[in-house]
Amino acid sequence: MKKLLVVVAILTVSFANAQAFSGSGDQKFQVGANFQSHATGLNLSYDYGLGENISVGVSSSYALGISSELQDGVKDPFGNTLIEKAGFDDRFDLKARFNANIGNVLKIDENFDLYPGLSFSLKNFGGHIGARYFFTSGFGIYTEAQFPIAKYNSDDLTPAEELNNQFSMNLGATFNL
Numbered sequence: 001m002k003k004l005l006v007v008v009a010i011l012t013v014s015f016a017n018a019q020a021f022s023g024s025g026d027q028k029f030q031v032g033a034n035f036q037s038h039a040t041g042l043n044l045s046y047d048y049g050l051g052e053n054i055s056v057g058v059s060s061s062y063a064l065g066i067s068s069e070l071q072d073g074v075k076d077p078f079g080n081t082l083i084e085k086a087g088f089d090d091r092f093d094l095k096a097r098f099n100a101n102i103g104n105v106l107k108i109d110e111n112f113d114l115y116p117g118l119s120f121s122l123k124n125f126g127g128h129i130g131a132r133y134f135f136t137s138g139f140g141i142y143t144e145a146q147f148p149i150a151k152y153n154s155d156d157l158t159p160a161e162e163l164n165n166q167f168s169m170n171l172g173a174t175f176n177l
Contacts, residue, residue, distance in 0.1 A: 024049050028057075028132075030142050032172015038070060039063035039163050041091070043144075043170040047099060055099045059119065061170075063091040063163050070160055086160035093164035095121035097128070109133075111140070123165040124148040132174045144170040 026049030034043040041064045047057035066086055073085035096119065103113030111134045119126050130144035147167045151157065157165060 024051055026055065027177035028055075028174055029177055030132075030170075030172060030174045032142065032170045034061045034063070034168055034170050036063070036163070036166055036168035038067040038159065039091075040065045043172065045097070047097070049101070053101050053105065055101055055115070057097050057099070059095040059097055061093045061164055061168070066091070066163065070163070084158055084160050086163055090160040090163050093121050093123050095119040095126075099130075111135070118149075119146070121164070124152055125150045130170075134174070134176070138176045140174045142170070142172060142174040146170070 026047075028045075028047045030043070030045045030047075032043050034041040041062050043059065043061045045057060045059035047055040049055045063086070069083045070086040070090075073081060074083040075081055097117055098119070099115040099117035101113055101115045103109075103115070106114060108114075113132050114129075115131070116129045117127065119128060126146060126148045128144055128146040130142060132140050132142035134140035145167070146169075148165055151165055153161060153165075
């Protein structure tokens with residue numbers, strides 16, 4: 001009986017239709033953790049399919065856990081600020097993004113999508129490369145690497161300004177809407 005249940009479970013999973021990107025009108029919502037130097041936080045993103053392999057969307061990150069120097073600021077014994085405290089504007093970033101969804105071009109798996117892309121954020125012009133895998137038609141996991149290409153502030157950035165303006169990784173859940 002146990003063997004029969006295992007076979008039925010495997011067949012049920014193998015016949016599940018969980019397409020990663022379906023083209024025009026496809027909608028994805030992602031929520032996950034954001035990891036970067038001196039901070040961890042929350043990442044939310046939404047993508048909308050415009051064509052067979054093109055989507056646009058928005059992404060937002062907020063640094064929750066930051067290093068103690070950025071949380072409190074650092075002053076020398078004379079009261080001069082050495083490291084500024086990171087404020088809301090340093091912790092928050094909002095991005096408009098463009099993705100090339102090439103999972104179906106690579107033909108790795110119907111449930112897998114690889115999406116390189118570009119983004120315009122409040123902090124920089126950047127790029128990202130992400131991958132998502134769907135276990136069911138509505139739920140999957142994703143990972144994404146984000147990196148700045150051109151920073152808007154070309155001067156030396158303070159440690160607080162480096163938040164959301166450096167290489168970061170996201171990991172979390174993705175949903176079909």
